[in-house]
Amino acid sequence: xxxxxxxxxxxxxxxxxxxxxxxxxxxxxxxxxxxxxxxxxxxxxxxxxxxxxxxxxxxxxxxxxxxxxxxxxxxxxxxxxxxxxxxxxxxxxxxxxxxxxxxxxxxxxxxxxxxxxxxxxxxxxxxxxxxxxxxxxxxxxxxxxxxxxxxxxxxxxxxxxxxxxxxxxxxxxxxxxxxxxxxxxxxxxxxxxxxxxxxxxxxxxxxxxxxxxxxxxxxxxxxxxxx
Amino acid sequence: xxxxxxxxxxxxxxxxxxxxxxxxxxxxxxxxxxxxxxxxxxxxxxxxxxxxxxxxxxxxxxxxxxxxxxxxxxxxxxxxxxxxxxxxxxxxxxxxxxxxxxxxxxxxxxxxxxxxxxxxxxxxxxxxxxxxxxxxxxxxxxxxxxxxxxxxxxxxxxxxxxxxxxxxxxxxxxxxxxxxxxxxxxxxxxxxxxxxxxxxxxxxxxxxxxxxxxxxxxxxxxxxxxxxxxxxxxxxxxxxxxxxxxxxxxxxxxxxxxxxxxxxxxxxxxxxxxxxxxxxxxxxxxxxxxxxxx
Numbered sequence: 401x402x403x404x405x406x407x408x409x410x411x412x413x414x415x416x417x418x419x420x421x422x423x424x425x426x427x428x429x430x431x432x433x434x435x436x437x438x439x440x441x442x443x444x445x446x447x448x449x450x451x452x453x454x455x456x457x458x459x460x461x462x463x464x465x466x467x468x469x470x471x472x473x474x475x476x477x478x479x480x481x482x483x484x485x486x487x488x489x490x491x492x493x494x495x496x497x498x499x500x501x502x503x504x505x506x507x508x509x510x511x512x513x514x515x516x517x518x519x520x521x522x523x524x525x526x527x528x529x530x531x532x533x534x535x536x537x538x539x540x541x542x543x544x545x546x547x548x549x550x551x552x553x554x555x556x557x558x559x560x561x562x563x564x565x566x567x568x569x570x571x572x573x574x575x576x577x578x579x580x581x582x583x584x585x586x587x588x589x590x591x592x593x594x595x596x597x598x599x600x601x602x603x604x605x606x607x608x609x610x611x612x613x614x615x616x617x618x619x620x621x622x623x624x625x626x627x
Numbered sequence: 628x629x630x631x632x633x634x635x636x637x638x639x640x641x642x643x644x645x646x647x648x649x650x651x652x653x654x655x656x657x658x659x660x661x662x663x664x665x666x667x668x669x670x671x672x673x674x675x676x677x678x679x680x681x682x683x684x685x686x687x688x689x690x691x692x693x694x695x696x697x698x699x700x701x702x703x704x705x706x707x708x709x710x711x712x713x714x715x716x717x718x719x720x721x722x723x724x725x726x727x728x729x730x731x732x733x734x735x736x737x738x739x740x741x742x743x744x745x746x747x748x749x750x751x752x753x754x755x756x757x758x759x760x761x762x763x764x765x766x767x768x769x770x771x772x773x774x775x776x777x778x779x780x781x782x783x784x785x786x787x788x789x790x791x792x793x794x795x796x797x798x799x800x801x802x803x804x805x806x807x808x809x810x811x812x813x814x815x816x817x818x819x820x821x822x823x824x825x826x827x828x829x830x831x832x833x834x835x836x837x838x839x840x841x842x843x844x845x846x847x848x849x850x851x852x853x854x855x856x857x858x859x860x861x862x863x864x865x866x867x868x869x870x871x872x873x874x875x876x877x878x879x880x881x882x883x884x885x886x887x888x889x890x891x892x893x894x895x896x897x898x899x900x901x902x903x904x905x906x907x908x909x910x911x912x913x914x915x916x917x918x919x920x921x
Contacts, residue, residue: 401631401784406655407669407744409779409788409805410772413676416732416747417691417844419740420789420896450791453897454842456916457693459735479735504791504895526662526789526797595660 410520414473420505421451423459426478427620429467430510431544432465432520432620440511443485445494449504450497451524461494462499464507468492472620473528485512503531511541529595532602538589546575546593548618549603553587554611555581562609563590572596587613628654632877633781633822640818645809647818648774655773661873673739675727677751680738684727691733693915698844700727703853717760718857725752725856729849742779742788745795745837745844746802748852750775753806753859757813767813775809780827785877786884790837790896795885797863799851800832800883806859811866826872826879828862833879834886839903841912847902 403409413421422483433440440473445464457459465481469488477484485492499506503523511518522532532542535550542548544584560579567574573595581588598617630636640650652895678823690697703723706712710896712719729748732738741750750772779788782801787793807824816824840846864905872879893900902908 401628403780403783403788404781405628405658406651406666406773406776409669409751409783410776411673411739413673413737413739414743414744416738419742419747420791422744423740450896453899454839457767457842457898458844474737476737504892504897505789524789526787526792527783528740528744585872609742 402525403484403527408527408545409531410574413449414528415476415478419462419528420464420482420526421454422478423473423528424464424505424530425460425507426467426471426473427528427530427544428507428522428524429464429509430470430620431522431530431618432511432518433468433470434519435520435535435550435616436513436516437616438513439470439488440468440490440505440513442512444491445492445496446527447496448499448502448506451505451507455496457605464509466490468509468511472627486560502533502612503625514607535589537582539590540578540580540589542576542578542591542593544618546595547598549592549594549598549606550594550616550618551590551592551606552613552615553588553590553609555583555585556611556614559609560590563592566602566605569603572598572602628658628780631781631784633778633825633880634875634877636777636781636817637822643673646770646774646812647777647821648770648812651773651777668768671765674765674768676737680728680731680753681724681732681751681755683713683736684731685723687735688789689730691730691738691843691845693843693898694736694840694913695840695843695911696733696849697730699849699853700724700730703912714857717756718860720759721752721756721856721896722853722858724756725749726849726853728752729852733843733845733849742783742801742805743776743790743798745790745848746798746852746855747753747911748849749799749802749855749859750806752852752856753810757810763813768791771813774812774821774870775805779805782883783879785880787887791892791897793883794890794895795837795851796883797887798837799855800829800835803832803855803862804828805860806856807862807866810859810863814863814867816867822876823870823872824862824866826874826876827865827870827885829876829879829883830872830874831858831862833882836890836892836901837896838903840895840896840903840908842896842898842903842913
């Protein structure tokens, strides 16, 4: 099911004018920020399809920048996002490009902070709902409706079992999970959507598994700047 | 959720002797592991925002940044109080309220996407005007929102709710279907009648393209919200009077998917066709973006 619950239909509470081009864009930006794990120093936003054709009218650029600043969809500061990004020390570059075979409302965000750089591509599928389709060169497919863990690790025998063990001991349920690897024994990304709110201690335990490079939590229902 | 189509939804409601709204509320709580009270509170908070948008839109002059639209809700509202609208006062009020919320949305005010922001005026227009007219409580309206949500959930998962994917039929059309079905239930109709209202309403918007001038959610989106509120009430009345959707509503939803999938890209929220590419539409776009860059 693309749409999971009643509040993906009635909702979100949002600042207009477009649920797909404004609210969805806020969520895409916020998801990318959580995937980076901090406020980017530099953000490059590339719009495709209908996003590219109409982003200025819908404030899609403002919305995505607001998301990168970790604002929620109904934050009245969205309209001032360019100025607020400047104040926060985030340099932003917005452009349009062609890309075939993607959903009509798609954007790629390239975020940088210090040594860290991440590529996040996602689509806004309607009513403010989103689907992330790639992170760096990994193919993924998640909605960010639930607390979602991104675990970057090496492709090693038994590593998934070690992760599952930590979930089991924390009595945390997994609603959805996927693994993509660049090559056998190469880099891999595991995405796990959980029903439970995952705390720092839990994330720390996952991060301690050998061959796990880093762990990020995407949690869009959390308010404020906790991540 | 235990249902994926409207037929299953009716059957569950009949078996358990509950309304669509009550069923959706318990399903939502079960699905998200929350208490019924928590999901009711969230929906109640959303209804407050809807009412606030209606009142703001009627009382203030919400002006979108583009300067292309604004003031339509107030126009209809004062016409209603000074003249004799052809529609009758009740439908005219619903229309004014729907325009009001849609104008708040266009001016980057706060709304609830139902199911989208482009169609955010229809449900508040129908709900808030009906609440005033029939004296219903907020708690009762919240049940109605769960009912609308259940209908939208089925439409969204079997077809689409974004103009970029399926044209305006997917946004305005879905919202009219949701409002119509919910209104039937609020007025005491059966789940079966509510579902007939959905099919009746959707058939009236099949094929509607998404062709916003300059890509903005203003022309023709705002007036389509006004029309949408009135059409939802018409569909509800048809269903309550006993008219059935001869083609079952689930099959009508499939048609919306078929029609939307065949729609050219220029008619799916790209501003590359339809009203957006009329001589006037093009002129507006040119002026707007010239101003922005200058």
